[in-house]
Amino acid sequence: MSKNRVAIIGLGGIANAHMRGWGALDNAKVVAGADIAQSQLDKFSNKYPEVPQLFLDYRRMLDEVKPDYVSVCTWPPLHAEMVEAAAAAGAKGIACEKPMANSLAECDRMLVACRASGTKLAIGHQRxxxxxxxxxxxxxxxxxxxxxxxxxxxxxxxxxxxxxxxxxxxxxxxxxxxxxxxxxxxxxxxxxxxxxxxxxxxxxxxxxxxxxxxxxxxxxxxxxxxxxxxxxxxxxxxxxxxxxxxxxxxxxxxxxxxxxxxxxxxxxxxLNPFACYMRDLIRWVDEGGDYILTGEGGRxxxxxxxxxxxxxxxxxxxxxxxxxxxxxxxxxxxxxxx
Ligand SMILES: NC(=O)c1ccc[n+]([C@@H]2O[C@H](COP(=O)([O-])OP(=O)(O)OC[C@H]3O[C@@H](n4cnc5c(N)ncnc54)[C@H](O)[C@@H]3O)[C@@H](O)[C@H]2O)c1
CATH class of the missing domain: 3.30.360.10 (Dihydrodipicolinate Reductase; domain 2)
Known part of the structure; x- marks a missing residue:
């Protein structure tokens, strides 16, 4: 089975849950990660040596890797700019952590960017x-x-x-x-x-x-x-x-x-809730239909x-x-x- 290539932005606490979620699926593989802190990149590469490409600049990662899916695992004030960048880089789907953003203006920027690129946006209400x-x-x-x-x-x-x-x-x-x-x-x-x-x-x-x-x-x-x-x-x-x-x-x-x-x-x-969140995001991208963790729901x-x-x-x-x-x-x- 061909695997969707996934990149993660922000390699702190919740990135581990995203690694577990994507890792449980046959049709996805995390191929890259980005974090602004070298210490976080070092920690991540020790824990997940199977992820081949790590970057200090997430925009460079998006540009060079051109991932199919992007996990946005940073703090909420950064979500809007990162979702916009991932959508512009051609991601088919984005799994963005909750809360979606701090304001409705930011949520709307994210939704507009994803609609423009045809990207499906999911928000991490995996509960x-x-x-x-x-x-x-x-x-x-x-x-x-x-x-x-x-x-x-x-x-x-x-x-x-x-x-x-x-x-x-x-x-x-x-x-x-x-x-x-x-x-x-x-x-x-x-x-x-x-x-x-x-x-x-x-x-x-x-x-x-x-x-x-x-x-x-x-x-x-x-x-x-x-x-x-x-x-x-x-x-x-x-x-x-x-x-x-x-x-x-x-x-x-x-x-x-x-x-x-x-x-x-x-x-x-x-199956753990994060794996369900990612599994159904891929299904939503591939088959359309309904999905329970949409960007509109996050908004x-x-x-x-x-x-x-x-x-x-x-x-x-x-x-x-x-x-x-x-x-x-x-x-x-x-x-x-x-
Ligand atoms: N879905 C859930 O159940 C759940 C649980 C915990 C946290 N969260 C959410 O996940 C988000 C992240 O939380 P966390 O606990 O992982 O935080 P964290 O501080 O552990 O990790 C954030 C990471 O982002 C990195 N970062 C900051 N600026 C960056 C940039 N410009 N480019 C790349 N990386 C950058 C930081 O260096 C850090 O490693 C928050 O929105 C939080 O609310 C969700």
Whole structure:
């Protein structure tokens, strides 16, 4: 089988997951990597001697290697320029890490560039492939708790870095229904930044989907600190709870049996979520059809996050589409409004 040639930009932590993902596929092979830091290139080449070409300049790599697929594994403020460059270099598909970017203006640059070159853009919300969520979604879809009313999510961490996954999962359980409005509040006292952008200390958000489903999310230090990506689904006829990281189970109560019924899951027995993310990206490029980690979906998540910030700024709910194209959190911090 001929293998798609893959190049990775940014050889830090998450690049290892991309190596594992691409490496699990018969039809892909990582042939090059780029990082601005020589120390990272050295570490990477010791760990993955099978990757033949390493570069300090990612643009040179794109130019010389002309990869079929590009993984963008850098911090969010760099995603737009790197996706634009990979699309211009002729990549068929791009697996860009989450969060897609810091602002809707940047997301739109990425989408426009990919549409112009015919490149398929995927965003790394690979948790949609985690078994505990997919099994719970399958139970929801066959009506085990009746019609979905509310989704609650608990996630320590911050909205951009961590709750980008939680909000994407809210969208997943709500069948990607468009959002009608968002009401949010954030607290930002410590002035922290992560992955090259400012983050809040705590956030609460209420997301009203057009389908009528409501989403509620608690992040940062207002969320129980033991909870990372824990989800609760309330339906007309029952309830499902899905464990967070380190809690590989989901459980259901619905009147079919007395009390809660718990299902343990073994993610590693299945294909790992990153391999599913890359496998289906290749399938999407080759065959078209639907894909669950699209750039448009990544943008929808950034739109909700920035609507939470803007709602906090305006002290009112934000109806979507959001016409605010900057990063409201960065703006509020620059203006001493938090
Ligand atoms: N999908 C997930 O579950 C998941 C998990 C962890 C992190 N992430 C995301 O992955 C992204 C990267 O996180 P990380 O933990 O790997 O960060 P990291 O700091 O470990 O790695 C980033 C790498 O990018 C390199 N870099 C910086 N500027 C560069 C440039 N101009 N050209 C080439 N390389 C450059 C850095 O030297 C570094 O090696 C973030 O957006 C983060 O939110 C996603």
């Amino acid at each position: 949609r492939y985690n078994l505990r969520y997919t099994e719970a979604k399958a139970a929801l879809d066959v009506g085990k708790i009746g019609a979905l009313i509310e989704i609650q999510s608990l996630c320590r961490g911050d909205l951009f870095t961590d709750a980008t996954h939680s909000l994407d999962l809210l969208r997943f359980f709500a069948d990607d229904s468009p959002v009608e409005w968002v009401l949010g509040q954030v607290e930002c006292k410590t002035g922290r930044s992560r992955f090259g952008h400012e983050v809040e200390d705590a956030a609460l958000a209420f997301v009203s989907f057009q389908s009528g489903v409501r989403g509620l999310i608690q992040t940062g230090d207002v969320s129980p600190q033991a909870a990372y990506q824990r989800i609760m689904l309330t339906g007309t006829d029952g309830r499902i709870e899905i464990g967070g990281d380190g809690e590989e189970y989901w459980r259901i109560i619905n009147g079919e049996q007395a009390g809660w019924v718990t299902h343990q899951v073994a993610q590693e027995a299945a 929808a998540t950034i739109e909700i996050i920035n609507a939470v910030f803007e709602s906090s700024h305006r002290r009112s709910r934000m109806r979507l589409p959001l016409y605010v194209t900057d990063n409201p959190l960065a703006r509020m911090l620059a203006n001493n409004e938090l």
